[in-house]
Amino acid sequence: MLKLPVYLDNNATTPVDPEVLQAMLPYFTEHFGNAASRNHSFGWVAEEAVTQAREQVAQLIHAAPSEIVFTSGATEAINLAMKGVYEMYSTKGNHIITCATEHKAVLDTCKHLERSGAELTCLEVNREGIIDLNLLKAAIRPNTVLISIMTANNETGVLQPVKEIGAIAKQHEIIFFTDATQAAGKIPVDVQSDNIDLLCLSAHKIYGPKGAGALYVRRKNPRVRLAAQIDGGGHEKGMRSGTLNVPGIVALGKSCALGMQKMDEESKRIGGLRDQLEKSLLQLNNVAVNGNRVHRLPNVTNLSFAGIPGNRLLTEISRTIAVSSGSACTSANPEPSHVLKAMGAADDLAKSSIRFGLGRFTTQEEIEYAVETVKKILQNL
Ligand SMILES: Cc1ncc(COP(=O)(O)O)c(C=O)c1O
Incomplete structure (x- = not known):
């Protein structure tokens, strides 16, 4: 019917997928521990679950678990990635390249950074929604610190040539961030083969709950460093403080595992x-x-x-x-x-x-x- x-x-x-819901529910009740509590089993159980989720998220995008930073969603991950790079690499330069069809979370973060002194190039797209790689190459300057181009567009589903963009960024030693919020879990995403340095995703787009997401931060070739945007207890290697949302993180992990499967x-x-x-x-x-x-x-x-x-x-x-x-x-x-x-x-x-x-x-x-x-x-x- x-x-x-x-x-x-x-x-x-x-x-939310019923399997995801089932996976997260115990972490509200019997396994309610704080993943940062080191001296008792409530904490250990929570931490173990977070570790498993970190592996599940990493697997989906071919990353290492240590490269995953949990956030409250893609918007926060985008803010951390872009503002974090801009602040951390200020001695290298202040130029950012993005594109006109990005999500507002990226475009408004760019506007914020412009007000703080960033120079911005916003690439046009063709009628089919795809950027021109020659325009990208031409936009690169000695002071370019970040290229931010999404994997899949949220309104049209159009995919950008991420692999080619990654190769160009690598060749010029520029950090490449891609907003994969719509792509992860739906199509293959590979941060290794595509030379992606930073990537965000969000649970609620892949049958998980709202309020959980992650940022992938490359640790090798090159090691990407970010200025934290939320200070506090030093969680997530100091990149994102705040008590971890254990049920949300468990759910994100399960969503990624199911997405892959x-x-x-x-x-x-x-x-x-x-x-x-x-x-x-x-x-x-x-x-x-x-x-x-x-x-x-x-x-x-x-x-x-x-x-x-x-x-x-x-x-x-x-x-x-x-x-x-x-x-x-x-x-x-x-x-x-x-x-x-x-x-x-x-x-x-x-x-x-x-x-x-x-x-x-x-x-x-x-x-x-x-x-x-x-x-x-x-x-x-
Ligand atoms: C491409 C893209 N980026 C970012 C976001 C923001 O994600 P979140 O709701 O997890 O903050 C969305 C959600 O609409 C999106 O589609």
Whole structure:
């Protein structure tokens, strides 16, 4: 039986997987210890769980456990990565390169750093949402300290050429940070083969709870050093103080382990449903896909409905299907998506674009319902 409303906003957040919930629950109650308590078993049990989670997160991205710093989510990890590099490497330079389609957590951190004296280059993207590697190379200066380019875009799913960016950064000895919040757990991510120095991820995008995330910080070739942004008890090697969120960390670890285990099967199944949704809606007039269709996450499609008033379309669809226009973080803001605008979409078209984000619990029946519902709405508008 189809249950309404249908949830197709898995890039905003995902439901917690029951297996993840089961894994985290004991750490609220019988195993409630503080992972920093060294002299009793409550602490040891908590610390053991954190150690296991650190291994699980590291495995997902081909890192070493000692390179994982737990945070409250991707936004905090982004702030730590970017502000931490900027402060730590101030004698080397103050120039940062990023790109126009990054998440606001990156763009607003860049603005903050600009106010503190950073020089910023914000690379444009092409119509398909991808940066030009020649422009990246040309933007590099002797005082460039950081390249921050996301792995997968949250609105379109478009993938940046991370491996090539990593190689360029390595060649110029510049630290490369990638926001992999949308990619980790959905597609293979490898900090070794791709020369990634810093990478963030977040539990609630991969069937874990909100409020848990991690930053990968490379320890070898080169060793990346960060200025802490939260001072205190010296947790997480002094990079992020504060009592560890043990249940959240256990859940993040489990989410990563499940993500790894299910990745192949899930990207086929979910990718198939996404393609079915896309193919059916593309048969209608004036519907087009925003962004590159090959270099893209398997679970998302961002479609523009030219000539249809965007707010009405979203209101109608939202009666029974949870979707979004633009990212959830900016949905209180009626401005057209900065991502679609950066890809060359006019304001009207950007406003009449909808992101459909499928996930682990999306069914064939739900996709069929979504297709029929959107078709009906378009006929009426
Ligand atoms: C690409 C990207 N980066 C960062 C974030 C922020 O993540 P969090 O909610 O864990 O702070 C999000 C979530 O919307 C995202 O999609």
